[in-house]
Amino acid sequence: MTTIHNLGFPRIGAKRELKFALESYWKGESSRDELKALGAQLRQRHWENQAGLDLVPVGDFSFYDQVLDASFLLGNLPERVQGFQGDELDNYFRVARGRSAKGLEDHGACCGGVAAGEMTKWFDTNYHYIVPEFTADTQFKLDASHLLEQLAQAKAQGVNAKPVIIGPVTYLALGKAKDESNKLALLDRLLPVYVQLLETLAKAGVEWVQIDEPILVTELDADWQQAFKTAYQQLKSADVKLLVATYFGQLLENAALAASLPVAGLHVDAINDRDGVEALLKLLGDEKVLSLGVINGRNIWKTDLTAVLDWVEPIAKQLGDRLWIAPSCSLLHVPVDLDSEQQLDADVKSWLAFALQKLDELRVLGKALSQGREAVKEELAENLAALTARRNSPRVNNPAVKAAVARISAELGKRKSAYAQRASKQAEFLKLPAFPTTTIGSFPQTVEIRRARSEFKAGRLDENSYQAAMRAEIERSVREQEKLGLDVLVHGEAERNDMVEYFGEQLDGYAFTQFAWVQSYGSRCVKPPILFGDISRPQAMTVEWITYAQSLTQKPMKGMLTGPVTILNWSFVRDDQPRSASCLQLALAIREEVLDLEKAGVHVIQIDEAALREGLPLRKSQWQSYLDWAVESFRIAANGVGDETQIHTHMCYSEFNDIISSIADMDADVITIETSRSDMELLEAFETFQYPNEIGPGVYDIHSPNIPTEQHIVNLMKKAAERVPAERLWVNPDCGLKTRQWAEVIPALTNMVAAAKVLRASA
Numbered sequence: 183m184t185t186i187h188n189l190g191f192p193r194i195g196a197k198r199e200l201k202f203a204l205e206s207y208w209k210g211e212s213s214r215d216e217l218k219a220l221g222a223q224l225r226q227r228h229w230e231n232q233a234g235l236d237l238v239p240v241g242d243f244s245f246y247d248q249v250l251d252a253s254f255l256l257g258n259l260p261e262r263v264q265g266f267q268g269d270e271l272d273n274y275f276r277v278a279r280g281r282s283a284k285g286l287e288d289h290g291a292c293c294g295g296v297a298a299g300e301m302t303k304w305f306d307t308n309y310h311y312i313v314p315e316f317t318a319d320t321q322f323k324l325d326a327s328h329l330l331e332q333l334a335q336a337k338a339q340g341v342n343a344k345p346v347i348i349g350p351v352t353y354l355a356l357g358k359a360k361d362e363s364n365k366l367a368l369l370d371r372l373l374p375v376y377v378q379l380l381e382t383l384a385k386a387g388v389e390w391v392q393i394d395e396p397i398l399v400t401e402l403d404a405d406w407q408q409a410f411k412t413a414y415q416q417l418k419s420a421d422v423k424l425l426v427a428t429y430f431g432q433l434l435e436n437a438a439l440a441a442s443l444p445v446a447g448l449h450v451d452a453i454n455d456r457d458g459v460e461a462l463l464k465l466l467g468d469e470k471v472l473s474l475g476v477i478n479g480r481n482i483w484k485t486d487l488t489a490v491l492d493w494v495e496p497i498a499k500q501l502g503d504r505l506w507i508a509p510s511c512s513l514l515h516v517p518v519d520l521d522s523e524q525q526l527d528a529d530v531k532s533w534l535a536f537a538l539q540k541l542d543e544l545r546v547l548g549k550a551l552s553q554g555r556e557a558v559k560e561e562l563a564e565n566l567a568a569l570t571a572r573r574n575s576p577r578v579n580n581p582a583v584k585a586a587v588a589r590i591s592a593e594l595g596k597r598k599s600a601y602a603q604r605a606s607k608q609a610e611f612l613k614l615p616a617f618p619t620t621t622i623g624s625f626p627q628t629v630e631i632r633r634a635r636s637e638f639k640a641g642r643l644d645e646n647s648y649q650a651a652m653r654a655e656i657e658r659s660v661r662e663q664e665k666l667g668l669d670v671l672v673h674g675e676a677e678r679n680d681m682v683e684y685f686g687e688q689l690d691g692y693a694f695t696q697f698a699w700v701q702s703y704g705s706r707c708v709k710p711p712i713l714f715g716d717i718s719r720p721q722a723m724t725v726e727w728i729t730y731a732q733s734l735t736q737k738p739m740k741g742m743l744t745g746p747v748t749i750l751n752w753s754f755v756r757d758d759q760p761r762s763a764s765c766l767q768l769a770l771a772i773r774e775e776v777l778d779l780e781k782a783g784v785h786v787i788q789i790d791e792a793a794l795r796e797g798l799p800l801r802k803s804q805w806q807s808y809l810d811w812a813v814e815s816f817r818i819a820a821n822g823v824g825d826e827t828q829i830h831t832h833m834c835y836s837e838f839n840d841i842i843s844s845i846a847d848m849d850a851d852v853i854t855i856e857t858s859r860s861d862m863e864l865l866e867a868f869e870t871f872q873y874p875n876e877i878g879p880g881v882y883d884i885h886s887p888n889i890p891t892e893q894h895i896v897n898l899m900k901k902a903a904e905r906v907p908a909e910r911l912w913v914n915p916d917c918g919l920k921t922r923q924w925a926e927v928i929p930a931l932t933n934m935v936a937a938a939k940v941l942r943a944s945a
């Protein structure tokens with residue numbers, strides 16, 4: 183008998199119930215008891231959804247974030263929130279979200295402001311966790327109450343519960359030592375708390391505990407490898423069986439380490455690390471359970487069930503009861519239920535599986551392995567038919583696109599002249615002053631804009647009226663920018679809901695869902711579009727809007743596009759071709775748009791690559807090959823233009839040190855980046871590398887309602903000029919202004935333009 187189990191279930195709810203409940207609680211519109219009751223209800227429903235599985239995860243539910251839950255479980259609260267007098271859940275939200283001193287969202291019993299915990303990406307997913315904070319003095323103290331509560335609820339419901347916790351080594355690895363002390367020194371203090379936790383679970387009648395150690399798929403130095411040995415040597419004293427779960431990548435050189443841990447079982451991601459399984463089978467010995475993650479927990483495609491069985495059946499024969507199967511990772515990263523989609527194209531829908539459908543696939547696989555394929559003949563036939571239809575669909579395969587990609591040569595990504603020659607032609611053509619001013623693209627998405635769009639989508643506003651409303655907004659943006667005296671204007675992006683969705687909606691090969699939300703952090707969700715087929719651009723996507731904006735002004739208007747890498751990284755992508763292949767197709771489509779803009783007289787074009795860094799693989803050794811195709815895709819999109827046309831790119835994350843040579847290879851004439859909060863220190867990478875092109879370091883923190891003063895901006899730019907020659911500097915905000923109010927934007931940009939004048943005068 184093969185055991186079937188799940189690693190985690192999306193907690194946000196099929197209708198994002200948790201999101202709405204959280205937000206209503208935070209606004210003070212509902213009670214803590216109501217919130218907790220909703221949590222219990224979701225857990226109950228999600229366990230029902232997992233009926234038929236041999237082991238069901240418990241403890242994967244969270245009111246905000248599972249890593250923050252671990253910090254509370256281990257008693258590792260940042261000092262600034264210790265001794266809080268109010269309810270524990272409110273304290274938990276204080277760490278998650280911070281609290282202003284005024285206490286606007288007033289559920290806490292007291293007191294002053296508190297800074298939110300830092301948030302960062304969970305491995306290479308789009309989920310963000312609250313970073314555990316450590317110092318040399320950190321002490322741990324078990325508080326298993328919430329986990330036990332959930333366990334009791336599960337048992338009462340008759341669920342065969344498998345508690346899920348984050349392993350001690352991954353927990354330490356994910357955290358940050360605030361005092362630069364060595365986090366690993368805390369391991370000795372941490373382990374007794376884990377032992378106590380496992381003993382508590384054993385006493386509660388638990389047989390198996392899933393202990394997540396995804397850090398095993400990254401490069402570990404000798405100290406961290408040793409930490410694994412030390413940790414599991416100690417944890418083995420507790421009277422529970424441990425399933426160490428790894429996911430998101432390959433074990434590679436850590437395979438022997440993972441296989442030798444003194445635990446009862448190991449879960450591996452057989453989507454990303456299928457090739458590693460054979461070696462692992464030899465390393466594992468003949469007592470351990472091997473759990474294979476054979477259903478992709480990161481994408482939305484149906485699994486090829488027959489192919490999985492072809493591969494797994496011999497392993498099942500070899501391992502017998504010691505083989506388990508599961509999704510590759512927690513289903514946290516996929517939407518809940520495909521059946522909710524009412525408007526999705528029927529073809530595309532028939533190729534997809536969300537969390538619930540993936541669990542159905544797991545049940546079919548389990549039955550096939552236990553009773554033979556005959557027992558699920560119909561399901562397998564249906565699955566095969568859907569996969570065959572997808573494979574042969576003309577909607578997926580567009581020979582013209584494939585041919586265009588095959589024709590790509592090195593020439594396509596090259597500008598006609600080197601930067602220095604282009605720069606002088608552009609200077610002559612654009613006649614910009616020193617320290618030119620610009621913005622990053624969007625202006626405030628006002629209530630009116632959003633209302634017009636939702637009315638239009640609901641069919642209550644006709645196309646013409648919607649277009650007219652957007653044109654009016656564009657005109658307003660242009661007038662304001664002229665009044666402000668900015669040098670390179672933008673149209674303001676009023677017509678765009680989202681910088682990826684806007685383009686995806688106009689490209690062939692993309693599909694959109696209504697409810698396919700995935701948690702990004704806390705109550706925030708994203709709804710990535712689905713890149714399902716070869717990408718082509720039936721018609722120009724932005725030219726009309728930009729040329730309209732250009733018609734309103736004599737100043738240069740900057741065309742605004744999202745780059746291929748960012749579109750790719752913020753979508754669900756195909757599993758039937760490498761990411762790089764989809765990226766090149768997107769690059770060709772964006773290139774056509776760039777050339778159409780140029781033809782229409784737009785000579786400054788910005789191609790945003792906000793998500794370029796996000797796509798970096800987990801292992802550094804694999805970075806370069808990603809960067810190579812990502813940068814090449816950008817270059818193909820951007821570099822077909824003439825010398826006079828100025829290409830801008832924009833990236834809003836920090837840290838360029840380790841990728842600066844690739845950033846330089848992009849060869850954009852101007853790059854604008856987010857730097858205001860780093861006090862220009864982020865320019866160090868550009869300085870050290872002697873980055874040759876122009877840079878616009880952000881001088882206005884757009885995440886904050888604060889208005890930067892003229893003097894502040896002058897000071898920041900002077901610091902920038904210490905690192906980058908002044909003649910190559912631009913003056914601009916950190917990022918787009920869509921989340922700000924006009925009342926904030928106008929004074930901030932007034933100060934920015936005034937600062938540029940001061941800089942010019944003193945140059």
Ligand code: GLN
Nearest residue numbers: 622623624792834918919
């Ligand atoms: N052009 C986009 C904007 O201004 C860029 C957004 C981003 O970098 N995330 O909104």
Ligand code: ZN
Nearest residue numbers: 833834917918
């Ligand atoms: Zn940005």
